[in-house]
Amino acid sequence: MQSLSKKELEKIYMFILKTGQTINYEKYPYLFLKEIEKIIPYYAANFFLFDEKENPVCDPICINIKKDTVNMYEKYYYKLDTIRAKAFNQPDPIRSTDLLNYSQWVNTEYFTDFISPNNFYFSCGIDIIYRNQLLGAVSLFREKTDKNFSLKDLLVLEFISNQAANQLFKLSAINKLNKTAQRKKEQLIALSEKRYNLTARESEVLNLLISGKNNREIAAELYISINTVKKHLSHIYMKANVDNRTELTSAVFKCEKYIF
Structure with missing residues (x-):
């Protein structure tokens, strides 16, 4: 059984402290990715936010991933993404090497035309779920020349997922209230302007x-x-x-x- 050292636990504590201070719903993913890199180094990363119907709330927050790459994925390559099909909306952290036979995967269209050109060789991630509601999905990537993500990296993701879920649920609720209040204010101003x-x-x-x-x-x-x-x-x-x-x-x- 993998365990976390005192130093690793201190890094996780700092992660929870810093990400718990934000009050901006749409900035939370960027802060999450910025802070998690201090614990789990990565080459590239993305963070998707989801609404109650599991639809993306906005464009994903990406680190070292070009907008064109995201567009290509959303227009076509998501259909070929076997990792997404197996891991989407699952509560446990997972590595691509635990899901795929790499000797076969490297010969697929998805790998040769999308993964390899973008250097997304190793990946790991976790879905952030609060009371069976999918709130977000985090994916971290490393190049082929890097080491694969470790079981300890997965343990770190699992350790912080509950805190992330609580924080993201709170921020999403505040965001909804703010949007409702803004719409109400706009309606009041429009009525007053006419009246x-x-x-x-x-x-x-x-x-x-x-x-x-x-x-x-x-x-x-x-x-x-x-x-x-x-x-x-x-x-x-x-x-x-x-x-x-x-x-x-x-x-x-x-x-x-x-x-x-």
């Missing part, structure tokens, strides 16, 4: 105001003077029949009942 006959600039000022920006911050955001901000606010107050930003904010959020 109070606001100009495009007045709508921009209102948007920043209900986001909690003060006059100085609004001026900096829109590259206008504070006096100009005050003039726009004065016009908005008059149109909305209110006297200050507190009353204006209240009036805007009363439009919420018209959002279906």
Whole structure:
């Protein structure tokens, strides 16, 4: 049975500490790959995020993999990827050498036309799963001249997978809430613009105001003077029949009942 040394456990602790600090859902994969390289060195890597229907949320985060390579894979070569077919949405970490007979694999179209030109000879990876929901998939690659990934590398991936799953689930939930709040705010601004006959600039000022920006911050955001901000606010107050930003904010959020 493989075991982790004190030094390796310290590296894992630092990985968990650093990746646990991010609050950005779509930046988490990059941070994950950056930090995992300090524990498991690799030549190239990718990280896919998935939604509830196991569809990719966005383009994969890639290290040392060209965009053209990703496009080629998604358009054609994924159909020939026997590793993906065997390992996708599985809870345990896996190595390509445990899945394939390399003496046969090196003669396939997928290997000769895609793997070999991109130097993805050895690979290992893990799917990040939270309560049976696939959240992400990580793949690490090494060249033929490198050593194969070890069983200890797989143990490290398994060790950090639960923490990664918890963190990614939390970030995905926050991301959904933020997107819902953003859509709601956009709807409120659109309703207020129509209801109070606001100009495009007045709508921009209102948007920043209900986001909690003060006059100085609004001026900096829109590259206008504070006096100009005050003039726009004065016009908005008059149109909305209110006297200050507190009353204006209240009036805007009363439009919420018209959002279906």
